[in-house]
Amino acid sequence: MLWLALHFPSLGVDLLDRLLPEPVPVALVDSAGSRQRVMQMNALAHEAGIRPGMGTAAALALLPTLRLCARDRAGEMAHLRRWAALAYAYGPQVVLLPECFPALALELEGSAHLFAGVEGVARRLRRLFQDLGVAVQVGIAPTPLGAALLAQRQDHGCCITLEQWQRDCLDLPIALLPLPEATRRDLAALGLSQVKALWVIPRKQLSRRFGPSLGQLLDRLAGITPDPRPSLAFAPKVAMTVQLPAEAESWPGLRFALRRVLQDLCEQLRVRAQAAQAWRLQLILPEGQMTFSLSLRRPSRDAEALLALWQSHLEGKPSTAPIRALRLAAVDLTAYDGQQQGWWEEGQEEALWSFVERLRARLGDGTVAGVAPVAEHRPERAWRRVAPGEVSAGGGNARRPLWLLPAPLPLPASLPAPPPDQLERIEGGWWDGRDVARDYFVLRRPDGSRCWVYRDLRSGGYFLHGYFA
Amino acid sequence: MSQEALQQLLQEHPQRLWRGQAAAPQGVATAWPVLDTVLGKWPRGALTEIYSSVDGIGELRLVLPAVAELSRREKRWVLWLTPPYLPYAPALVAAGIDLSRMLLVHPRQRLDSLWVLEQALRGGTCSAVLAWPPFLAPAQLRRLQLAAEEGQSVAFFFHKAEEEGGHSLAALRLRLAPTPSGLRVQVRKRRAGLPGEGELTFPEQMAWSFSPNGS
Numbered sequence: 001m002l003w004l005a006l007h008f009p010s011l012g013v014d015l016l017d018r019l020l021p022e023p024v025p026v027a028l029v030d031s032a033g034s035r036q037r038v039m040q041m042n043a044l045a046h047e048a049g050i051r052p053g054m055g056t057a058a059a060l061a062l063l064p065t066l067r068l069c070a071r072d073r074a075g076e077m078a079h080l081r082r083w084a085a086l087a088y089a090y091g092p093q094v095v096l097l098p099e100c101f102p103a104l105a106l107e108l109e110g111s112a113h114l115f116a117g118v119e120g121v122a123r124r125l126r127r128l129f130q131d132l133g134v135a136v137q138v139g140i141a142p143t144p145l146g147a148a149l150l151a152q153r154q155d156h157g158c159c160i161t162l163e164q165w166q167r168d169c170l171d172l173p174i175a176l177l178p179l180p181e182a183t184r185r186d187l188a189a190l191g192l193s194q195v196k197a198l199w200v201i202p203r204k205q206l207s208r209r210f211g212p213s214l215g216q217l218l219d220r221l222a223g224i225t226p227d228p229r230p231s232l233a234f235a236p237k238v239a240m241t242v243q244l245p246a247e248a249e250s251w252p253g254l255r256f257a258l259r260r261v262l263q264d265l266c267e268q269l270r271v272r273a274q275a276a277q278a279w280r281l282q283l284i285l286p287e288g289q290m291t292f293s294l295s296l297r298r299p300s301r302d303a304e305a306l307l308a309l310w311q312s313h314l315e316g317k318p319s320t321a322p323i324r325a326l327r328l329a330a331v332d333l334t335a336y337d338g339q340q341q342g343w344w345e346e347g348q349e350e351a352l353w354s355f356v357e358r359l360r361a362r363l364g365d366g367t368v369a370g371v372a373p374v375a376e377h378r379p380e381r382a383w384r385r386v387a388p389g390e391v392s393a394g395g396g397n398a399r400r401p402l403w404l405l406p407a408p409l410p411l412p413a414s415l416p417a418p419p420p421d422q423l424e425r426i427e428g429g430w431w432d433g434r435d436v437a438r439d440y441f442v443l444r445r446p447d448g449s450r451c452w453v454y455r456d457l458r459s460g461g462y463f464l465h466g467y468f469a
Numbered sequence: 470m471s472q473e474a475l476q477q478l479l480q481e482h483p484q485r486l487w488r489g490q491a492a493a494p495q496g497v498a499t500a501w502p503v504l505d506t507v508l509g510k511w512p513r514g515a516l517t518e519i520y521s522s523v524d525g526i527g528e529l530r531l532v533l534p535a536v537a538e539l540s541r542r543e544k545r546w547v548l549w550l551t552p553p554y555l556p557y558a559p560a561l562v563a564a565g566i567d568l569s570r571m572l573l574v575h576p577r578q579r580l581d582s583l584w585v586l587e588q589a590l591r592g593g594t595c596s597a598v599l600a601w602p603p604f605l606a607p608a609q610l611r612r613l614q615l616a617a618e619e620g621q622s623v624a625f626f627f628h629k630a631e632e633e634g635g636h637s638l639a640a641l642r643l644r645l646a647p648t649p650s651g652l653r654v655q656v657r658k659r660r661a662g663l664p665g666e667g668e669l670t671f672p673e674q675m676a677w678s679f680s681p682n683g684s
Contacts, residue, residue: 352546355594359574363581369573373558383558388546391569396562402529403554448647449525466557467525 001223002112002160004121005097005105005147006087006129007137008080012071013040015079016245018133021256026067026245029056039071069245076102082240082268084232086128089271090121095229097148099178104232105144118160132264141165143223149176166222170196177217183210195221238268238276239329247322251315254283254323258310261328262303269330275299276330279306284325294361297387298353299334305354312361356388373397377428378436379404379465399424401452401466408463411453415443415462426454442468497623500534507667508641508656511535514621515640515660516614522630524553527652527671528645530564532625536597537565539623545596548572548589550582552601570596579603583613590624591616598624604632614638633657 008014012028020026025045027038038054048063059066084094084104091108108121115121122138129136139151140158142165150157153176159165172195174187187210192198195218198206203215219225240261248254258281269275278295294313300306359368369385373394376382383404386392418441429435437457444450452466496510511517511532521528540547547570549556561568572595576582582603589595590613605613617624630644642658651670658664 348544351592352544352594355546355588355592356572358588359572359585362584363574363576367575367577370568370571371556371558371561371573372568373562379557383555385573388572389569392558394558394562396564397559398563400557400560400563401525402533402557402560402564403525403552404557405554447523449523450527451525467554469525469527469529469554 001107001142002109002118003105003141003144003147004091004108004118004125005100005103005139005141005144005151006083006125007100007103007139007148007151008134009137009152010040010042010135011076011079011102013042014134015072015076015242016069017042018260019242019245019257021253024067024246025050025063025065026069027059028071029068030071038068067245072243075243078241080104081232082235082264083129085234085268086271087125088234090115090124093231095144096232097144097229100145100148100152103148103151105147107144118158128267132267133260141169143221143227144229145178145217145221145227146223149221152176162223166224169222170194170199172221174198177221179214179217183214186210234272237329238265238272238274238333239327240265241325241327243325244323247324248319249322250318251311254314254326255307255311257326258328259303259307261326262306262310265328265330266301266303266306269301269333269336272333273336274333275301275336277332277334278330279310280329280331281310282327282329283319283323284327285319285321285323287321290319295332296357297360299332299336300350300354300357301336302350302354305350305357308354309357309361312358353389377426378434379426379440380408401450402469403467405465408454408465411462411464413461415453415455417455418443440465497535497539499531500538501531501667501669503667503669504654507654507665508643508659509662511623511625512640512660513623514618516610516617516624516626516638517641517643518626518628518637518639519643519645520628520630520633520657521645523647526645526647527669528627529556530671531645531652531654531669532599533561533564533566535623536599537567539596540567540570541565543596544570546570546572546589546594547597548574548585548595548599550574550585550589550598550600550602551576552599583609586613587616590620590622593620593622595620595622598622599627600625601627607636607638611638 013026016026023044025042025048027041027045027050029036030039036056038050038056038059039052041050045063045066050059050063050066056068080096080102084096087094087104087106091106091111093107095105097103097105108118112118112121115124118140122140126136126138137151137155139147139149140160141147141150142162146165146169149172159168174192174195175184198218206215216225220227242257242261244257246253277299278293281292283290292313294309356368368388370388370390371383372386372390372392373396374382374384375394379400422441423439424441425439427437438454439457440452440454442450443453450468451464452468453462453464455462496512498510499508519528536547547566549572556573558568574585576585586598586600586602589598633644637658639658640660644655644657646653646655648668651668653666653668656665
C-alpha cells in the first residue's frame with residue numbers, strides 16, 4: 001500500500017480568504033476555552049505581526065482593521081469531504097483522518113503509474129488546490145497515518161517502501177503524534193522527544209503507563225498492524241454553501257465568492273464525469289432568502305462560462321437586504337457527453353453554446369432561435385422556429401423568396417393578371433380546415449423590388465407574401 | 470517615370486511592388502466574379518455597411534454565397550439581428566446555408582441590440598453577422614468596429630439609403646440600386662482601395678413587371 005496524504009495547514013482562514021474580492025487582513029479565532037485566541041491568519045495579517053496564540057484584544061490593538069472570524073469546524077469538515085471526492089480522480093480509496101484534522105489520505109499503489117508516478121499525482125493535486133485557493137502540504141508513506149504526519153511536518157515528505165519507512169518513522173517527533181494532551185505532556189516530562197525513544201520501551205511497560213492505545217498507534221504508524229478506515233462516500237449532491245466574509249448587496253460583491261463556488265462545483269462535476277443542465281442559487285439574507293435558477297440548453301461544467309451567465313442574470317437585480325451567505329446547487333445532472341471530442345473542439349463548442357446561453361440569459365426566452373424548413377405545401381407553414389443548433393433534414397426550394405412577410409399583406413385589387421405560364425398554384429390544408437388555394441407569381445414593382453404575390457382563388461384578392469431579396 | 474516603364478516594373482516584380490489593394494484586410498470571397506475587381510473580398514474583422522433604398526432588390530443574394538460558404542466551412546454561428554422580415558428557411562436551404570448554424574435574434578430593447586452586436590462581433594463565436602441595427606451614433610459604431618477587429622467575423626450592417634451619412638469607420642460601404650436584370654453595387658468607400666461600381670445579373674425567374682399605369 002502507498003498513501004498520499006493532503007494536509008491543509010491553514011484551511012479555516014483559506015476558506016475565508018479565497019472568498020474576499022480584495023485582500024483584507026483576516027484571522028480565525030477559536031472560541032474553545034475561556035479566552036479567545038487567534039489560531040490562523042492570512043498573509044496580510046501575518047505581515048502586520050499577528051501570530052497564532054495571540055489574544056483577540058492584543059491582535060486588535062496591533063491591527064485595528066483586522067477582521068476576526070470564528071472557526072467553523074463543521075464547514076471545514078464539509079469542504080474536506082467534498083475535496084475527498086476530487087481526490088478519487090487519482091486512486092481507488094480516500095479516507096479522512098479525523099485525528100490529524102484537517103487531512104485526508106488517498107491510496108495510490110495501483111494507480112500512480114497512470115499519472116507519471118506518485119510525483120505526478122502530487123503535482124496535479126497541488127495545482128488543483130492552488131487553483132481553488134487553498135494551501136496544501138503533501139506527504140507520501142506506506143501507511144495513511146504516516147503520510148499524514150509527514151505532510152503535517154513539512155511539505156514534500158516522501159517515503160515509498162515499507163522497509164525504509166519502518167526506519168524513517170523512528171525519527172518523527174513525538175509532538176507530531178495525534179495523542180491526548182495529557183499523554184503528550186507526560187512523555188515530554190520524561191524527556192522523550194522522538195518516536196525512536198518510545199519504540200525501545202517494552203510494550204508491557206508502555207501499555208501500563210499510557211494505556212494500550214499508544215502501542216497500537218505506533219504499530220499502525222509503522223505498518224506493523226493494518227489501519228483499516230472507512231472509505232469516504234461520494235456526496236449525493238453537488239451543492240455548496242458558503243458564508244460571505246463581507247456582506248454583499250449586489251453583483252460585484254457576490255461575483256468573487258460565486259466564482260470560487262463555481263470552480264469548486266465544476267471540478268467535482270469533472271471528477272464525476274457529469275455536467276449540470278440547471279443550477280439553483282440561493283442568497284441567504286438576514287430574514288428569508290432569494291432564489292434564482294438558471295436552466296441551460298446544454299449541460300455545462302465550465303466555471304467561467306457559468307459565471308458570465310450568472311452575471312447576465314443577476315446584474316441589475318440588487319438585493320433588498322445584505323446577503324449573508326450563498327448556496328449554489330447543480331441540479332439535473334447528466335453524464336457529460338463531451339469526451340469523444342478533442343479538447344480544442346470541446347473548448348470551441350463550449351464557447352459557441354455559452355454565447356447562446358449568454359444571449360438568452362440577458363434577452364429572455366423566445367428572443368433567440370434557429371429556423372428550419374417543414375415539408376408542407378402552404379408557404380407560411382413550410383418553416384418553423386427551432387432551438388438554435390437543431391439540425392433539420394428538410395429540403396430547400398429555389399423558387400421561394402428569401403424574405404417572407406409575417407402575414408400576407410393585401411394589395412390593391414387592380415393588378416393585371418399575369419400570363420398563366422408564370423403562375424404556381426398552391427393548394428392544400430383541407431385536412432386541418434385551414435385550406436388555401438392560391439396562384440403565386442413574381443412581380444417586379446416600379447421601385448425595383450421583386451415581390452412574391454398571390455391571388456387568392458376564393459376571394460380573388462391579391463396579397464404580397466415575400467420578397468426575392 | 471513613363472507609363473511603359475511603370476508597366477514593365479509591375480510585370481517584372483509582381484510580388485515585390487506594393488500596390489494599394491494588397492493591403493486590404495483579409496476576407497472572404499464574394500463568389501460574384503464581377504465584384505472581384507470592384508471590391509475584392511468581404512472584409513473580415515471589420516464592418517461592411519450596405520445601403521439600399523428599398524427592400525427586396527437582391528440585398529441578400531449579394532451576400533448569401535459568402536455567408537453560405539462560411540456556415541458550411543466554419544463551426545460558428547451566423548447571427549441575424551432584427552431582420553425586417555422572416556428569413557425563409559426553404560429559400561435559405563436552397564441558397565446553401567447550413568441552418569443548424571443560424572441564430573435569429575430579436576432583442577426587445579434597442580440597447581440590447583447593441584449589446585448583442587458587440588458580443589457577437591467580439592467573441593469570435595460568429596462567422597458572419599447580418600444586422601439591421603437601430604441608428605448608431607458614431608461612438609457606438611466605433612465601439613462595434615473595435616469589437617469586430619477582435620472577432621474575425623464578416624459583418625454586414627444593412628441600412629436605409631436615406632440614413633447614409635458622410636464619414637464612416639466601416640471598412641466597406643456599398644450602395645445598392647436595382648436594375649432590370651439584377652443589382653447595381655456602388656462602392657462608396659473601401660479601405661485600401663478605390664471606389665467603383667459593378668452590376669450583378671441574377672439568374673432571374675420570370676418576373677411579371679408592373680407599373681402604376683398598368684402596362
